[in-house]
Amino acid sequence: MPKFALGSDRAFQLVRTVRRTVAIIALFSAWFCANGALWNCVQVVAWGQMMHDYSRIMPLDKAIEKTFDGSAPCELCEVVKTAQQQKPVQQIERSSEKVLLAMPVATAVVLQRPEFTWPGAVNRQGLERTELVPVPPPRV
Numbered sequence: 001m002p003k004f005a006l007g008s009d010r011a012f013q014l015v016r017t018v019r020r021t022v023a024i025i026a027l028f029s030a031w032f033c034a035n036g037a038l039w040n041c042v043q044v045v046a047w048g049q050m051m052h053d054y055s056r057i058m059p060l061d062k063a064i065e066k067t068f069d070g071s072a073p074c075e076l077c078e079v080v081k082t083a084q085q086q087k088p089v090q091q092i093e094r095s096s097e098k099v100l101l102a103m104p105v106a107t108a109v110v111l112q113r114p115e116f117t118w119p120g121a122v123n124r125q126g127l128e129r130t131e132l133v134p135v136p137p138p139r140v
Contacts, residue, residue: 039083042076042079042080043076043077046077046080047067047068047077049074049076050066050074051063
């Protein structure tokens with residue numbers, strides 16, 4: 001079992017691959033459902049169930065013939081038929097004018113260094129240098 005170090009290139013590659021795969025599957029599923037192809041899959045499942053049930057009581061060739069002749073549809077076939085005959089949800093009418101999406105310009109944030117004060121200090125004498133810095137610096 002491979003172990004991946006946190007932050008390694010191999011771990012990032014794996015995460016990227018998994019994310020892409022999940023995105024592709026989600027997109028395909030959404031497209032599949034939006035086009036009504038889901039009902040076709042349900043119909044295939046219904047045919048499989050019918051063929052399985054008929055093949056128990058008759059030869060396979062007769063079971064296949066009875067499944068696809070349409071003379072005795074099952075409950076699932078009826079559900080699929082009524083769902084496919086329903087009118088699709090009315091599409092929203094789109095206007096021809098363009099929509100302008102705008103965002104107000106943000107004001108600039110200015111950060112200033114706070115004034116340095118010691119809490120409770122009244123006398124600032126110790127905080128300021130009173131004598132000049134020796135030039136050149138003393139040698140030790």
